[in-house]
Amino acid sequence: MRNVYAIVIDDSSAMRMILKRIVTNLGFDVTLAEHGRDALEKMESADHAFDVALIDWNMPEMNGLQYIQAVRDDPRYSAVTLMMVTTESEQGQMVRALAAGAHEYLIKPFTPDAVAEKLELLGLIRPAYLTAGV
Amino acid sequence: MPVGAGQFTWVSELVRREAAIVLQPGKEYLVEARLLPLARAAGLPDTDSFVREAQRPGNLAQRRAIVEALTTNETSWFRDAGVFESFRKEMLPKLVAGRMAHQPIRIWSAASSTGQEAYSLAMMITEELGPARRFEIIGTDLSRGVLEQARQGRYTQMEVNRGLPARFMVQYFSRSGTGWQISAELQRNIQFRELNLATPFPPGLPTFDVVFLRNVLIYFDTSTKQAILRRVRQVMAPGGWLILGTAETTRGIDDGFELVRMGGLSAYQSVASPSLMLSGRV
Numbered sequence: 322m323r324n325v326y327a328i329v330i331d332d333s334s335a336m337r338m339i340l341k342r343i344v345t346n347l348g349f350d351v352t353l354a355e356h357g358r359d360a361l362e363k364m365e366s367a368d369h370a371f372d373v374a375l376i377d378w379n380m381p382e383m384n385g386l387q388y389i390q391a392v393r394d395d396p397r398y399s400a401v402t403l404m405m406v407t408t409e410s411e412q413g414q415m416v417r418a419l420a421a422g423a424h425e426y427l428i429k430p431f432t433p434d435a436v437a438e439k440l441e442l443l444g445l446i447r448p449a450y451l452t453a454g455v
Numbered sequence: 456m457p458v459g460a461g462q463f464t465w466v467s468e469l470v471r472r473e474a475a476i477v478l479q480p481g482k483e484y485l486v487e488a489r490l491l492p493l494a495r496a497a498g499l500p501d502t503d504s505f506v507r508e509a510q511r512p513g514n515l516a517q518r519r520a521i522v523e524a525l526t527t528n529e530t531s532w533f534r535d536a537g538v539f540e541s542f543r544k545e546m547l548p549k550l551v552a553g554r555m556a557h558q559p560i561r562i563w564s565a566a567s568s569t570g571q572e573a574y575s576l577a578m579m580i581t582e583e584l585g586p587a588r589r590f591e592i593i594g595t596d597l598s599r600g601v602l603e604q605a606r607q608g609r610y611t612q613m614e615v616n617r618g619l620p621a622r623f624m625v626q627y628f629s630r631s632g633t634g635w636q637i638s639a640e641l642q643r644n645i646q647f648r649e650l651n652l653a654t655p656f657p658p659g660l661p662t663f664d665v666v667f668l669r670n671v672l673i674y675f676d677t678s679t680k681q682a683i684l685r686r687v688r689q690v691m692a693p694g695g696w697l698i699l700g701t702a703e704t705t706r707g708i709d710d711g712f713e714l715v716r717m718g719g720l721s722a723y724q725s726v727a728s729p730s731l732m733l734s735g736r737v
Contacts, residue, residue, distance in 0.1 A: 401482050410612065415625050426621035428612060434531070438618035 357383030567594030568603030
């Protein structure tokens with residue numbers, strides 16, 4: 322099976338490490354970025370396409386919502402699945418993110434299982450029962 | 456500190472007797488994890504003290520609390536997303552095709568815990584068939600504690616994070632303090648009732664088009680599994696489907712079911728076995 326490429330975008334280095342560990346354990350190849358503009362530059366210069374972006378909302382330079390809008394406006398990135406991962410927990414904010422083009426939304430704090438279940442919903446990982454040989 | 460050996464044996468016996476659930480040796484950590492909060496709530500220093508308290512004659516409330524704590528499972532929304540996807544694509548169209556618009560589809564979420572499976576089904580059916588379509592979901596569980604939460608439909612932030620699609624969170628929930636409240640629109644199609652799968656079912660259960668009995672049988676011994684499957688068959692509508700956990704099967708336990716593959720979903724349908732009819736056992 323081919324690699325699945327993720328980009329984790331968060332201005333907190335601790336949160337980047339937590340998410341990196343979780344998605345690496347799920348078998349993804351992970352790139353880290355500190356804010357939206359950093360992520361766009363890394364996507365531009367990468368030698369592969371990205372399957373999924375895990376995006377914090379509140380970041381310097383370019384926030385998560387602006388990043389989502391930028392990705393949605395660029396036809397080269399139409400296949401990237403976008404998941405907001407944020408402490409913003411008001412429904413109005415969720416609606417804004419979904420309307421801007423986010424496919425999923427995970428509220429911090431979260432457990433590793435919660436990340437895996439969202440990625441399963443998005444069709445990015447095969448359910449555990451199919452990979453466990455049951 | 457793990458629970459003492461004597462206390463563990465007594466708790467295992469209690470749970471086996473009351474709920475027919477087998478707690479293998481090695482599950483001491485589970486007993487400790489589930490009972491320590493009860494001990495603390497009762498003002499006792501540790502699990503052993505709580506178990507000793509429950510052992511005293513007449514302390515039925517503590518015993519019941521122990522059984523409840525050990526029969527409650529962690530649960531997420533749309534658990535095993537592929538099962539729900541196959542239910543939506545393969546099973547729902549067949550259920551709709553077979554009946555008039557006013558005839559409700561009836562679904563049983565057996566061992567419903569805090570209600571995530573029942574509400575997930577309700578969201579999916581409403582999305583797929585529209586809010587006007589009639590359906591009835593009955594969720595049952597042994598534990599009064601989880602039934603109360605299921606009826607209220609209130610969930611913590613951590614609970615709604617578990618496998619619930621964001622668009623459903625926006626559409627079917629509202630913020631309620633630090634938690635989330637499921638909408639009355641979904642709740643009106645769902646009832647939650649107390650039911651012990653290991654004992655004869657109470658009267659008044661309807662016949663079900665689909666029974667979700669997932670990740671439940673694994674906790675029971677073979678004779679209890681047989682009794683449960685026999686009773687489940689009796690409350691299934693003709694042509695109805697039984698859905699088990701992905702690692703579970705009726706094979707070797709109950710010949711009255713046959714496996715039907717529907718997309719990625721394994722379902723079981725009741726068959727009238729000719730050999731059984733000839734022997735006059737039906």
